[in-house]
Amino acid sequence: MKLHYTKALFFLMFLTFFSCENKKQKQESKPYKAGVILSFDDAYVDEWYEADQALKKYGWKATFNVCRIDSIGKPQIKKLxxxxxxxxxxxxxxYHHYNAVKFVNQNGIDAYMQQEVDPMIVSMKRLGFNVTTFAYPYGERSDALDKALSDDFKIIRGRAFGGEAPEKQDSFFSNSKIVFAFDIDNSHIHFSIPYVLELLDYAQKHNKILLLCGHKPVKNVTENYQTKIETLEFICKYMKLNNLKFYKTSDLDDLLPEE
Incomplete structure (x- = not known):
């Protein structure tokens, strides 16, 4: 009897160990190809559309993070x-492009969801947009906000504000649904073509996915929150020459480790 009990106990321990090992394996990151996510914020729809015409030849794909959806005209909705x-x-x-952190500090998270997130989802769905990711206005976020938004969005994007060495940059996908993008607007204090080249080289050499964001694509910069088409051309050319993949923000959901 004692022998049977010992065998049964050993069998249960083996099953437990095997189960734990399976869970560990499921949490490992999935293999992916080095690449770049190009994303654009706000509602510069006409400029986004023009940029698409200029960059189609590279087979590019981008993510356009739209605010104030109900203030956008019908011609622009058609372009989107x-x-x-x-x-x-x-x-x-x-929905209104509120600074999430400041709004929540004054009004609470429930009010933020009711005024900024819920109506945005309803309107965008009504207009035919399948929205699964979210980019914080101004890039400001908190753990509490991330948690509140997690039920509605598969990937949530903040901003990487610094100009650290590439290996210390937060703007690379790190197997998390919370991601950060480096700003390539000309007005960004840390932006420069040589620095972007460093980030691209790091992504290529270390098989990383680099996240970049801008606002209004233009030929000639005249004010803040503008990204030169020349910059986008440089990035796209680098990607084609070095066999980097164009990703969308939503693509990252398929690369997350299974829980």
Missing amino acids: LQLQKEGHEIAGHG
Whole structure:
């Protein structure tokens, strides 16, 4: 009897160990190819559409994070739908474009969800946009906000504000649904083509996915929150020459470790 009990106990321990090992294996990151996510914030739809015409030759794909959806005109909605049809991602960026952290400090998270997130989701769905990711206006976030948004969005994007060495940059995908993008607007204090080249080289050499964000693509910069088309051309050319993949923010959900 004692022998049977010992065998049964050993068998249960083996099953437990095997189960734990399986869980560990499931949490390992999935293999992916080095690449870049190009994303654009706010509602510069006409400029986004023009940029798409200029960059189609590279087979590019981008994520357009849209705010104030109900203030966008019908011609622009039509352009957004066309961009979505071509394989680009239309994502959320807030109904009013509130600074999430400041708003929550004054009004609470429930009010933020009711005023900034819920109506955005309803309106974008009504207009035909399948929104699964969200980019914080101004890039400011908190753990509490991340948790509140997690039920509605598969990937949540903040901003990487610094100009650290590439190996210390937060703007690379790290197997988390919370991601950060480096700003390539000309007005960003840490932006420069040589620095972007460093980030691209690091992504290529270390098989990383680099996240970049901008606002209004233009030929000539005249004010803040503008990204030169020349910068986007440089990035796309580098990607084609070095066999980097164009990702959308929503693509990252398929790369997350299984829980």
